[in-house]
Amino acid sequence: MTTPLLQVRGLVREFGHGPGLVRAVDDVSFDVMQGEALGLVGESGSGKSTTARCVLRLIEPTAGEVRLDGEDMLALGGPALRRLRSTAQLVFQDPYSSLNPRMTVADIIAEGIRIHRPRESSTTVKDEVVDLLELVGLRPDHLTRKPAAFSGGERQRIGIARALALKPKLLVCDEPVASLDVSIQAQILNLFADLRERLDLTLVYIAHDLSTVRHLCGRIAVMQDGKIREIGTREQIYEDPQHEYTRALMAAVPEPDPRSERAKLAARRSAQTTEAGRP
Amino acid sequence: MVAGVAASALVLGACSGGETEETADDTGGAEVTIALPEEPRTLASWNAYSNDGHPVLRNVTEALLNRDPDSNELVPELATSWEQIDDTNWQFTLREGVTFHDGTPFDAEAAATSLNFVLDPENAFPMRTFLGPDVTASAVDEFTLNVETESPDPILPTRLYFVTIPSPEQVDDPDGYETNPIGTGPYAFESWNRGQNIVLTANEDWWGAESDEAMGEQDIAQATYVFRPETEVRAGMLSSNEADLAPRITSEQCEAAPVCESTPTVETVVLRLDTPNPLLADQRVREAIALAIDKDQIMNDILGGGETVGQIVGPGAVGYADLEPYPYDPDRAAELVAEAQADGVDVTAPITVIAREGFILRASEAVQVIAAELQEIGLTGATSETQETAAFEEQWTIGYDNIPEDRAWAGLQQHGQELMDYAGSIGGYYSCDGQTSAYCAPTLEDMYAEAVTTSDDERQEALAAIAEYVYEEVPVVPIGQPNFNFGMTERLEWTPRMDGFILLKEMTVSE
Amino acid sequence: MVLRYLGKRLLHAVLVLASVLVAVWFVVNAIGDPARLILPPSASEQLYLDTRESMGLNDPILVQFWRSVSGWLTGDFGISVWQNVPALPLVLERLPATLLLTTVTLGVAVPLALALGIISALRPEGPLDRTLTTISLAGVSIADFWLGLMLILVVGVHLQLLPTSGYGGLEYAVLPATALALRPLGRLAQVSRSAMVEEMQKPYITTLRAQGMPEHTIVRKHALKNSLIPIITVGGDEIATFLNGAVVIETIFAWPGVGGLFIQAIERRDLPLVTACVFVIASMIIVVNLLIDLAYLWIDPRTALTETRRRRAPWSRAAGKNRSTSKSSQSPSTSPTTSPLAAAGGADTGGSTR
Amino acid sequence: MTTSHSSGRAPGRRLARFVWHHKLVSLSALVLVVAVGSALLVTWIAPFDPYAQDVAMRNRPPLTPNPDGGIHLLGTDPLGRDELSRVMLGGQISLTVAAASVVVSGLFGTTVGMIAGYYRNWFDDVVGRLVDLQMSVPSLLIALLVLYVLGPSFVNVVLVLAVTRWMVYARVSRGLVLALREELFVEAARSLGAPGRRIIVRHLLPNILGPILVLATLELAVMMLTEASLSFLGLGIQPPESSWGLMLAEGREYLTSAWWLVAVPGLAILLTTLSVNIIATWLRSRSSQAQFSKVTIGEGI
């Protein structure tokens, strides 16, 4: 394999101070190769979102090293940082709050272009925006509408188009389907799979949900309490989880399969009874 | 802290003293309530001269002399007679058998102590405004008081009419002097609830009860003074029987009151012109202003009634000259302005017709009317303005030398001539060093310097000559003598005095 | 925890009070020359210079400032220029009257406002609600001094039902209190309406209904108590607005309170008295706010522990502190429009006068 | 199953429908249109010259005919000026003062509040202290003090009013921004590399503008009442200019003898502020941002 697109070493982020100090991210290290999709799985408070934001420097890390495309993210500032931002983009969980309700779809998608190429002619910008819309499966006549006119899935597509406008190499997705209806989730997951293929994107995909990650990511890191508990290929994690926490997660995930679910329920109940039976 | 305890002890003392008197009330006598526009700043006897102090203090403390309410002549009060011994010494024969409310007997020694205290330049009580040269009082014998002035002062008795005499005990009690007045007057101080009221009760041991010279009686047993800054409220209290007397109300309110007493005053409304200003320096312009103002309208329609005058003192004063009010002649005024303009005077330069707020009732309306009248005659730069008291006062009294040339005030103000002597008014309004002067002329300075040293007829002549001189020069436009309006309830019988004093002893109550 | 919280609030109060004094000192000393103001206009130049000297006005500004500060520390605000007695006791003498007026006004306005607010909130958008809302809007729209004059004229002078002005028994307080009560009444009625409407839409109210609690018990025991938080928050702000009105109303009715005294002091440029008035009025507001802090503590147990409530001191540092930690704990909740009740409309929390 | 709503009705009928359903709001709007209209057009539509004095015609009751023709519908004032023309002129100044101070305080307060709320740094602390301080002294006291320093004039009154109310906008806009900056679209803009200024202007401002405008409407009423109080105490607008508050102050001495001098400007203030408040409250109730109604109900009025 080539050199990693993203290198994270010893990343730490603390919140608060004194007795209230919380280490949301605690010495996290991982690599993401060009073209790879890495899943970052954990429950709420596991630090996965904070990790992602530290990587993009939307939150300043307390300590650690982040290298994107060979450049030290944390050493940069001002215009250089802004330029580097265009190589890594974020897709958000909540498609409702992540789009400015007062802007048109065209303005939302074009914003990145306007920031980074302020002298671009408006026709060029418009052409690019139309291309992006088509790329994510929306129609050009959507351009002049405002986000309120769209459903959750469509909004998420707008959010993706916005992230892609800067032609990033790395796309960090923070639970992009968690707020969507079940029947929409699959559409968006498919879109990600398509985009990866067509644009040679590298993905860091964050989720609390083991099943979507499994569908999309070749390699998966399991986080708990700010630490990476286990990292490995899809097969390793799902077929043969090593860490106790991973196994506990797997056991708790409900599957739409009555037989296996009933079996799991029974297993948990008997485990509980034996636990309760202990002094 | 110690002072505070002492003060409260005094208040307690006053209260307990009052109780015995309250039992006396039961024997008869009326209670009245008087609604004043403002609360006295202090009850120290020196404040008996001022607008806020006299309604209360002039009933508690008395002066050596009083004025006859009808003739306005000086008459005996605590002094039975007086004479001028030489240029600088005056002797007063004092009334016998008078005691202060605290029991201290009134004699020449007591009077000298108190007068010296009240007039001491070191104390610098504001009442000293009314006094000329420094004064020293001393006892000649038990009831003869000698008052010596540093330099000759022909009108000393007139000045002493303002100076009331507190108990000598108060000289060593600064806190008590401020809050608990002790005098010889017909009414004794009972209580002062700051912000609410002051109560006076009849003094049983008042000398005037047996003397006609006091020119009054104690028909009222207790008087309560309350403070209502809103004229409408003061007037309303008469209708609702909450107050028996409300001074300083508008003529409309007075007419609406159960009884309205309107009386001429010793005050003159004047328009003082800033003569250092290039435009107002022109005599024709000043005269034009004098002719442009419809003085009768201002006095009777706006200010609520009063005589128009041609000089800044009234007929009772020494130095009063027989001068007609400037006529209302806008056409002539316009001609004068046009003449001045032809001579190159910029008649369109700004003039500010300005007044001190709240001092003259409706001043704000009057200045607007005057400004409009000035515009009529071609002084198109005329505007009007009212200023709050302190700011106005500061600018009003900067003196001729300090008036900036670009200031063109036509200041509407009220001039009190309580001394009944023109000299003081000239010193204030026309002389180069006058505190309130905006005019300076060498001729006048000479006339004035000579006039002040004279007395009697000679003085009258000298001063009247000055009056005629300034009538031509018009540095100040006299407008009129406004009436004071007193609203009263039906049961109160009282005729206001020219000097404005509100004396309880002159009131009677019919039940 | 609770003590620590109270200690912090108390310290904050003292600091605010100190800053008020400092600010006023600088404003007041910019007004003019204190010596000029004390002396009569005719005072000689020499006397003026002597007075300046004796008042210490020739000292460096910092020395003067320090003298004032050390005075404040001992409760000495100087001698009133107007009445020639120590300023602070003069103001404190007026405090009971203002407190009485405040108590009478708010004692009537607050319960009435709560009642009106609750009645409105029970049937939002109903005819009664609309009528009451319009009335409360009229209350906040009226110029209090105008109302005061009208009351004097009609009730005092024409009908002679009540004294026109002055200070005495409760009957004297009725008219000024009425003139003053309308604005807080209107404000608080609106606030309590919207607070109640909002509270009644909260899920825990549904829980109580689902437990079989009668509606009036829900309103009385739960919704009212919890909606008190925004109500007393605004009530605290309202104290300052109330004192605005008191300044004018006390002057008109010759009510011997601090507000009227302030106007008199400022008219006479009585600097020590002005400072003392501001000090006492600011203290009143700050004490009320401390009481409100205590009320928070009583109503909402979370106050002392987290300090995350929206406080009257709007800028309290704690307000958004937990953001960074809550960020990572964002749970996959359903999106805002997925609640069918919300989508179905009728979720109106604001006041309305359609 | 769906109820279709025709939007293609004639505008006249839609207006009629609106008026029918919102009688009070429509009435208020009408009052405001009249007030603003007569204020703007006073020079042209005033029945008499509002500055023309005629002391001979002073304090005439409503409906008195003028000897030179015309009728004084609302009577005359103590200088014989037409009360109706004066009240129109007074409205011009009252409304201008109110509007100008709303604009000044709104611009300043909103800017400060947004910056404080977005950056949450030392500036936020400083502004917070200032607001705390100002909330501890009644605004009228501050206004009176400052006007004594500066002296009353149109500009100073506007400035003082703005000084006493800027923190309302600062508080509301800061509160709204604090909530908005948690919205992901702000973070999205940051991740696109948008600088703070752009985020404030392009993303935050449009989203708080609606609420701020409603707040400004509420403040208009507050400003009118405060200006009236200041003028009443003699520290606001000075004669011969006129404002409703000043007219009240001047008229109060004639309360018993010429009731219209107090009743007319008093009712003008009442009707205008009430209309403004009704419309603002209606606008607020339409605003979907619950956060906002919570914030503004606590402020204003």
Place this chain on the structure above:
Amino acid sequence: MSTQARSDTSAPVEVGQAMLSVRDLTVTFPSADGPIRAVNGMSFDVRPRERLGIVGESGSGKSVTAQALLGLTPRDHTTGSIVFEGEDLLTAPQDRLRALRGWDISYVFQDPLSALDPTRTVGHQVAQPLLLRRVPKKEAHRRAVEMLGEVGIPDPARRARNYPHQFSGGMRQRVMIAMALIGQPRLVIADEPTTALDVRVQAKIIDLLYRLTDEQGVAVVFITHDLGILAGLAERVIVMYAGRVMEECSTDELYYRSIHPYTLGLLESLPRISGPVPERLLTIGGGPPAPSRLPTGCPFHPRCQYVQPECRTTPPPLERPPGGEHASACLRAAWLAERPGELR
């Protein structure tokens, strides 16, 4: 409207064995754009001791249904009948309803933080249903503590004195369950009780709910958007879409032999944690309609891959195949049933 005529005949379950019998339940909310039908002619039964799952996406009306079951929707906007043990809750007097609520029928809410009064102690709130029935304070408190212990809150006597904000999400949901069960109800309605929780906590809450209701013989209506949760918990499942019942059958029937295109689409589009990873997920196109803008005919027809022309005009009634228990509101149910084998 056509459903109304058929609703009685098409009732999938005999009334006799049901403890709760819902017929033609319709909840309409007024809005600026005209009335919105949140629930549209729902009919179903709940049998004693049964665990019934209701699954639906946003806007499907499942939460409104839950609230209607307790009479918490405004009565003038609710039509049909909800018969609980022979009593119609929609016509019963309010007092009677209040007596039933929290005692015979209780409710577990989605968001346990906002569903608890922030200013009362947890113990007080759990004891509330008892206090409302005049159980002495001491006794009520004792039972509340006992109940808190039973739902797995450690040191319940101390924790009873705490306030809701001092509990974690999972613990709060346990408090809600304690509150729901303290009156020993016969029916518990749980509205998305685990949605806000992490998977491990979710599993524990489900286990707890399962155990308690199983032990106490309580019937449960479990409402969720998550088909995975119901798979292990429910005995019978109702699939809702746009305020209507799409399919109703036993759990195994639904997951393995669904005869409704919507359910089928849902099941196919779910990514799973076991089995082969497909290159692409099969999807239902489009999205669920907003309650204010429902299509005519079958509400699912714009997204349905088996759509027929008549689907666009008439909403198909909920029908059971002759002799079966498996109800589906689809014209092509019979055709779908023909398809061989299990889904997986």
